[in-house]
Amino acid sequence: MTNIIVNTSRFGEVTVDENRVIHFIEPILGFEGTRRYVILDHSEDSPFKWLQSVDDPELAFVITSPRFFGMEYEVTLSDDTVKQLQLETAEDSVVLTIVNIPQEDPSKMTTNLLGPIVINQNIRKAMQVVLHDSPYSTKTRLIPDELLQQQQTAGSPSVRKGD
Amino acid sequence: MLVLTRKTGQKIIIANDIEIIILETKGDAVKIGIEAPKHISIYREEIYEEIKKANRQATEQAKANTIDEAFEAVTLIKPTSPRKDH
Numbered sequence: 001m002t003n004i005i006v007n008t009s010r011f012g013e014v015t016v017d018e019n020r021v022i023h024f025i026e027p028i029l030g031f032e033g034t035r036r037y038v039i040l041d042h043s044e045d046s047p048f049k050w051l052q053s054v055d056d057p058e059l060a061f062v063i064t065s066p067r068f069f070g071m072e073y074e075v076t077l078s079d080d081t082v083k084q085l086q087l088e089t090a091e092d093s094v095v096l097t098i099v100n101i102p103q104e105d106p107s108k109m110t111t112n113l114l115g116p117i118v119i120n121q122n123i124r125k126a127m128q129v130v131l132h133d134s135p136y137s138t139k140t141r142l143i144p145d146e147l148l149q150q151q152q153t154a155g156s157p158s159v160r161k162g163d
Numbered sequence: 164m165l166v167l168t169r170k171t172g173q174k175i176i177i178a179n180d181i182e183i184i185i186l187e188t189k190g191d192a193v194k195i196g197i198e199a200p201k202h203i204s205i206y207r208e209e210i211y212e213e214i215k216k217a218n219r220q221a222t223e224q225a226k227a228n229t230i231d232e233a234f235e236a237v238t239l240i241k242p243t244s245p246r247k248d249h
Contacts, residue, residue: 010228025202026204028218029211029214029215029218030214030215030216030218030219031218031222042230042234043234046230046234047234047237048230048233048234050230058226059222060222060225061218061221061222061225062221062225062230062233069237080201083201084201084202098217098218098221099221099233100217100220100221100224101224101225101227101229101230101232101233102224102229103224103227103229106229106232106233106235106236107232107233107236109233109236112214112217112218112221114210114213114214115214115217115218128214128218130204130206130210130211130214132207132210138213138214138216138217139217142237143236143237143240147240148236148240151239151240
């Protein structure tokens, strides 16, 4: 086991096992300069993780699994993608999506279901897959407005003490 | 830009291993088939641009470090039944 040091603008120097480095066989679109990333935990119980570039300290994405949010999210990969990622069974793969958290209202966070990150967890190869002919969007709300409103209503003391 | 005129069923060959065939034309829509080595990514332009933009936005927003606030918002939401609204 060999450790490497990853410089990050958020967490300073992070030591990770070299075997945790994920190689992107195609770069994440718009970030052609880096292909090596590590996944760092956010905090215990958090549905979010960081996808941190090994080569660029500034570059990190917040990622999640849409299933955590109760979404029925299914990704069908093309034969070419399956070959490129050397996937033998569905269990080899992990599908995560990039989260966009608006500064002005973090509760209105969205995720990109059209361009998921698919990882072969056995060999730690990954790519951002662009789903052709799919109904998914790049900006799906993780917490829909109805749920936010319910939560606000339920959280209000006057309602709780009601009758 | 190289401009070529093709009829339905005719092909264009690029660099020996990429084939583009005109399958069908209907009004202003053209159906194109592309055969290329699997390491060559092919996108519809508008989707390519949209995903690129979404990626850039996500990293920009991530710099503001609002992940803790987002997590807090999640913890306030009760577990829900499966959704199909995306």
